[in-house]
Amino acid sequence: MSHPEKAAAFISDEARTDWHDQALWFVRQKRDVQSKAVPEWEDLREAASEIKHHTLSRLDFYLSQFAEKAEANGVHVHWAVDANAHNEIVGDILKQHSVKRLVKSKSMLTEECGLNHYLEESGVEVIDTDLGERIVQFAKEAPSHIVMPAIHFKKAEIGRIFHDKLGTEEGADDPKYLTEAARQHLRAMFLSADAGLTGVNFAISETGGVVVCTNEGNADLGVHLAPLKIHSMGIEKVIPGPKELSVFLRLLARSATGQPLTTYTSHFHRPRSGTEMHIVIVDNGRSRQLGSEDFRNSLKCIRCGACLNTCPVYRRSGGHSYDYTIPGPIGSILSPNMDPHAHKSLPFASTLCGSCSDVCPVKIDIHEQLYRWRQVLTEKGGMPVRKRFLTKAAARVLSSPVLYRMAGKTGRMALRRGPRRIVYSRLNEWGKDRELPVAPKESFRDWYIQHRLETPKDSANDE
Amino acid sequence: MTSKESILQAVRNNLPPQKERPALEFPVNQSLELEGAFQKAIEACGGFYISLAEPLSVATWIASKFGTNVVVGSPSARFGEFSKVDADTPSERLAATDIFVCEGTCAVAENGAVWISEKEMGHRAGPFLAQHLVLVVAAKDIVATMHDGYQHISPDSDGFGIWIAGPSKTADIEQSLVIGAHGSRSTTVVVVG
Numbered sequence: 059m060s061h062p063e064k065a066a067a068f069i070s071d072e073a074r075t076d077w078h079d080q081a082l083w084f085v086r087q088k089r090d091v092q093s094k095a096v097p098e099w100e101d102l103r104e105a106a107s108e109i110k111h112h113t114l115s116r117l118d119f120y121l122s123q124f125a126e127k128a129e130a131n132g133v134h135v136h137w138a139v140d141a142n143a144h145n146e147i148v149g150d151i152l153k154q155h156s157v158k159r160l161v162k163s164k165s166m167l168t169e170e171c172g173l174n175h176y177l178e179e180s181g182v183e184v185i186d187t188d189l190g191e192r193i194v195q196f197a198k199e200a201p202s203h204i205v206m207p208a209i210h211f212k213k214a215e216i217g218r219i220f221h222d223k224l225g226t227e228e229g230a231d232d233p234k235y236l237t238e239a240a241r242q243h244l245r246a247m248f249l250s251a252d253a254g255l256t257g258v259n260f261a262i263s264e265t266g267g268v269v270v271c272t273n274e275g276n277a278d279l280g281v282h283l284a285p286l287k288i289h290s291m292g293i294e295k296v297i298p299g300p301k302e303l304s305v306f307l308r309l310l311a312r313s314a315t316g317q318p319l320t321t322y323t324s325h326f327h328r329p330r331s332g333t334e335m336h337i338v339i340v341d342n343g344r345s346r347q348l349g350s351e352d353f354r355n356s357l358k359c360i361r362c363g364a365c366l367n368t369c370p371v372y373r374r375s376g377g378h379s380y381d382y383t384i385p386g387p388i389g390s391i392l393s394p395n396m397d398p399h400a401h402k403s404l405p406f407a408s409t410l411c412g413s414c415s416d417v418c419p420v421k422i423d424i425h426e427q428l429y430r431w432r433q434v435l436t437e438k439g440g441m442p443v444r445k446r447f448l449t450k451a452a453a454r455v456l457s458s459p460v461l462y463r464m465a466g467k468t469g470r471m472a473l474r475r476g477p478r479r480i481v482y483s484r485l486n487e488w489g490k491d492r493e494l495p496v497a498p499k500e501s502f503r504d505w506y507i508q509h510r511l512e513t514p515k516d517s518a519n520d521e
Numbered sequence: 522m523t524s525k526e527s528i529l530q531a532v533r534n535n536l537p538p539q540k541e542r543p544a545l546e547f548p549v550n551q552s553l554e555l556e557g558a559f560q561k562a563i564e565a566c567g568g569f570y571i572s573l574a575e576p577l578s579v580a581t582w583i584a585s586k587f588g589t590n591v592v593v594g595s596p597s598a599r600f601g602e603f604s605k606v607d608a609d610t611p612s613e614r615l616a617a618t619d620i621f622v623c624e625g626t627c628a629v630a631e632n633g634a635v636w637i638s639e640k641e642m643g644h645r646a647g648p649f650l651a652q653h654l655v656l657v658v659a660a661k662d663i664v665a666t667m668h669d670g671y672q673h674i675s676p677d678s679d680g681f682g683i684w685i686a687g688p689s690k691t692a693d694i695e696q697s698l699v700i701g702a703h704g705s706r707s708t709t710v711v712v713v714g
Contacts, residue, residue: 081695081696084696085696097548098547098548101547102547105543105545108540108543109542109543109545111537111540112540112541112542112543114536114537115536115537115538115539115540116536116539117532117536118529118532118533118536121528121529121532122529125525131677131680136524137523137524137525137528138524139524139527139528143524187703188693189691189693189694189702189703190691190693193693193694206692206693206696207693208693208694209693209696211694211695212695213694213695213697216694216695233694233695233697233699234699236694237691237694237699237701237702238701240702241701241702241703244703245616245703248703249612249613249616262676262677265676265677266677267676267677273689273690273691273702274689274690274691274702274703274704275649275689275702275703275704275705276702276703278645278646278649278683278704279646279649279650279703279704282645282646282649282681283612283646293528293532298542300671300675300676301545301668301671302545303671303676304666304667304668304670304671305545305668307667307684308631308666308667308668315692317566317632318562318565318566318631318632318633318686319566319629319632319633319634319667319684319686320686321566321685321686321687321688321689321690321704322683322684322685322686322689322704323634323683323684323686324681324682324683325676325677325681325682325683326680326681327676327677327679327680327681327682328679328680328681329680330608330639330645330680330681331608339528341528341531345528345531345532345534345535346531346535348532348535348536348537349534349535351537354537
């Protein structure tokens with residue numbers, strides 16, 4: 059199903075759509091409080107953008123150096139060309155260590171690769187430990203936001219899920235009570251897990267370490283208590299060194315949730331003695347995106363989610379309408395690289411307002427890439443028949459001054475004289491939720507000829 | 522060709538035009554009163570701030586705030602006579618510990634973060650498993666921003682190091698902020714000196 063079809067289902071519940079819209083906008087506002095409190099905010103954004111451009115232009119060097127340093131630290135480094143390779147590598151490591159229970163902190167990369175499903179098929183119990191992820195895992199749904207996976211759930215719904223899965227009181231929906239229940243449940247999981255797996259926010263090339271940012275502490279509880287830990291990362295996560303890291307850390311949480319820093323910013327360099335640490339470096343289409351002059355800037359993304367929070371379409375259609383691991387504006391420019399057919403409606407799920415590009419901490423030209431993907435996908439033949447027809451018809455009218463004037467005159471007359479049920483018929487998409495403007499008696503061109511032209515006879519100089 | 526070689530080759534074949542590594546210079550606010558700014562920041566993220574004259578006062582302060590009927594663990598004897606925590610301490614004992622006290626080597630005024638590494642923690646899970654966390658930093662180790670922070674500490678001096686800014690928290694349930702998620706229920710920073 060396309061985005062418009064899924065979104066139509068979402069917005070049929072108007073009250074809920076308003077609630078979702080306000081919840082996301084609230085997060086955008088918290089981000090603004092932070093950005094305005096840092097006088098050098100725009101300099102930080104520019105610096106972050108330049109760091110990413112530089113790093114991507116020497117990505118082979120930084121990846122090699124990273125792996126070399128990590129291996130010198132006693133870390134096992136694996137390379138996965140695609141999602142399947144990643145899952146097999148992780149599955150094999152777990153099998154070698156007879157892992158039955160794995161605790162996982164948030165990793166959109168592992169969602170992209172479908173790791174949970176793969177591991178469950180091979181008999182490993184996978185526990186997502188981020189509270190939002192645990193909620194959607196219980197509900198057997200995909201996350202609807204990359205930072206706040208359960209933002210589409212109301213607390214009463216979460217209460218019902220917890221009553222069913224954790225035995226909390228029926229009807230209880232107090233967030234403190236539910237969080238406490240999750241704390242006790244997940245601590246039991248952490249203390250009994252055979253292995254922990256995390257994603258990677260930043261991979262530091264100069265030191266060979268990986269950085270993971272959380273508010274809950276679940277990544278740390280997952281990896282410090284088990285004898286085996288694995289960190290999965292995309293190739294684009296590598297950055298040159300600690301100096302660059304400081305720039306990104308000042309931007310990430312402020313952009314994502316409106317906090318100066320997440321509670322925990324963990325730096326993993328070496329396993330504690332007697333345990334094993336593995337890093338899996340994944341390509342899965344990223345090197346292809348790197349080669350595209352039009353779309354390579356999407357690899358600068360640090361997965362903050364600010365573009366989702368600000369996007370008027372995401373706010374009013376929800377993450378599940380995008381049907382891709384990562385929804386919203388950034389997802390709409392990443393997904394067509396993965397599957398141009400399945401995700402062809404996503405770059406069109408936008409008003410091209412550009413708000414996403416404004417809030418992006420690394421200055422990705424998101425709205426411009428959305429526009430360019432439309433060109434690419436249309437040339438590939440992706441546009442629905444009706445839209446193709448209407449676009450061609452519109453092009454004919456707009457390129458002919460005579461046809462344009464005729465259309466204008468007919469339109470104004472219809473709006474002024476036509477019966478309402480005809481003007482607002484099913485063909486009038488715009489009029490479904492909006493009142494059309496009051497039609498003026500004459501066009502601007504006619505008014506101009508009457509009131510501004512020096513010699514009225516110039517109007518005879520038509521095409 | 523190994524996977525590593527094929528990925529690196531694919532990257533090499535697709536490299537964008539070379540761009541220079543930017544020189545990163547950010548303004549230093551010389552007039553910023555660091556300890557005051559740090560206090561504001563740590564309290565804004567739901568943490569607590571206390572100023573004490575010397576390290577051994579920490580034990581007295583803990584007794585006055587939490588009472589004497591609590592289990593207090595620490596890898597260090599610098600702050601009082603507490604249960605010793607080290608790499609061999611069983612996790613269940615850490616989880617049953619009420620308060621974990623350890624030293625931080627740097628604090629950042631812009632966000633309330635304190636740096637601790639494995640050496641200071643004793644056991645990597647100590648700061649997370651204990652119910653409450655107390656971090657002790659010297660006033661002279663407070664810096665203004667993260668840029669200064671990374672000049673003050675070395676992220677790979679130990680196998681594990683972390684910035685902790687306040688207590689664990691989550692807003693995953695209908696955006697209601699709940700302090701005390703999976704990690705510590707509270708975080709107090711004691712600034713000494």
